[in-house]
Each structure stands twice: as structure tokens, then as C-alpha cells.
Amino acid sequence: MKRMLLLTTSVLLASCANRGGDIDGVQSFQHEGGDHQEGRIAYAARPPAGGAHHPTWQNCGVYDQPIYDEYAVHSLEHGAVWVSYQRNLPAAQLETLKQLVDGRTSTLLSPHDAQTAPVIITAWNKQLAVQDAADQRLKRFLEMYEQSKEAPERGASCSGAYSGTV
Structure with a gap:
């Protein structure tokens, strides 16, 4: 009986450990927050x-035109997730x-002219x-990183600022 209990516990722990694991293909960077600069x-x-x-x-939301990287990065600093796509993405x-982003308050969706992948x-x-x-993996990424602890100003506003496009 003791062996069966030990095996069950090990399987349960392994299952929990994998649930929140890394997402295949995610790149990591090392940027510090708080560096505000005017201009491009x-x-x-x-x-x-x-x-x-x-x-x-x-401002977080859905845009049908590209947005400025400089403003979007500030939203990322606040904990937002930015979903960008090539303009020729099928309807x-x-x-x-x-x-995917519907109903979420900390997301940006916009085309981006300089990216090499469709999404x-x-x-x-x-x-x-x-x-x-x-x-x-898009949904998992969004669930894992929207308002992530890695965002230097997590929880700061994602509205009431700039809503222009390029």
C-alpha cells in the first residue's frame, strides 16, 4: 500500500510541475524598465x-493600423501583452x-510592418x-504573461494615454 501511495504522489507532483512550464519557442530578453525617451x-x-x-x-485595445513601438513598449512595461501580425494575415x-484578446484589459493588437513572422x-x-x-501557444503565452511579475510597472494603467497610430 505504501508503494502505491508514493507512486501516486510522484505522478501528481510531476503533473503539477509541468502545467505552468515554459512555452516552446519563447525568446527571453534582458531589458531594464524606466528608461523614458522622446522620439523614435x-x-x-x-x-x-x-x-x-x-x-x-x-492605450490597450485593437488597432487596424500599426502603432509606434515606443508607446507599445511602455504598455509592455505596465504588464500588457502585444499581439502583432503581418498586414497580409488572412481575415x-x-x-x-x-x-484571443477580446475582453482583456491589458492587451494590444495591431499590424506591424517590420516583423518577419505572421504573428x-x-x-x-x-x-x-x-x-x-x-x-x-498564443493563448498560453497571453495567460502566462499578461500582468506578469516580470513587467517592471505591472498593474499601471493601460488606458488614458496615447491611442494614435503610425
Whole structure:
């Protein structure tokens, strides 16, 4: 009886340990928060996953035009997740992305002209590129990193600021 109990406990612990594990393909970066700069910023990665950014954040929401990286990065610093896509993404996939962010208060959705993958999801210091909007890793990423502890100003506002587009 003792062996059976021990085996059950081990399986249960292993199952719990895997539930919140890493998401395959997520890239990690090392950016510090709080570096506010006016004007355009040359980012090494586009879309960027952190770093210097505009003093004003981008209002969270759905945009049908590209947004400025500098404002979006400030929103990431506040704990937002940015879902960006190539403009030629099929309409059905765009609808899937809209459903993904629907009802969430700390997300951005916009096209991005400089990205190389059809869909990229970004949080502060984390990013995942996928080929299809139906990829289940997008939902896991959003659940894991929206208002993540890694965001330097987690919980700060994602509204009441800038809502312009490029």
C-alpha cells in the first residue's frame, strides 16, 4: 500500500510541475524598465520586447493600423501583452486574434510592418513568433504573461494615454 501511495504522489507532483512550464519557442530578453525617451528609438528586435520607450504608453485595445513601438513598449512595461501580425494575415486568422484578446484589459493588437513572422506575441522581456493565429501557444503565452511579475510597472494603467497610430 505504501508503494502505491508514493507512486501516486510522484505522478501528481510531476503533473503539477509541468502545467505552468515554459512555452516552446519563447525568446527571453534582458531589458531594464524606466528608461523614458522622446522620439523614435532604434530597437534591435522588431517588434521590441522591452527597453527604452516613450514617456507615454499606448492605450490597450485593437488597432487596424500599426502603432509606434515606443508607446507599445511602455504598455509592455505596465504588464500588457502585444499581439502583432503581418498586414497580409488572412481575415479568418485576424478574427482568431481578435477573439484571443477580446475582453482583456491589458492587451494590444495591431499590424506591424517590420516583423518577419505572421504573428508575434510580446510581453516585457518575452516574445513568441508563430506561423498561424490558431497556434495554442498564443493563448498560453497571453495567460502566462499578461500582468506578469516580470513587467517592471505591472498593474499601471493601460488606458488614458496615447491611442494614435503610425
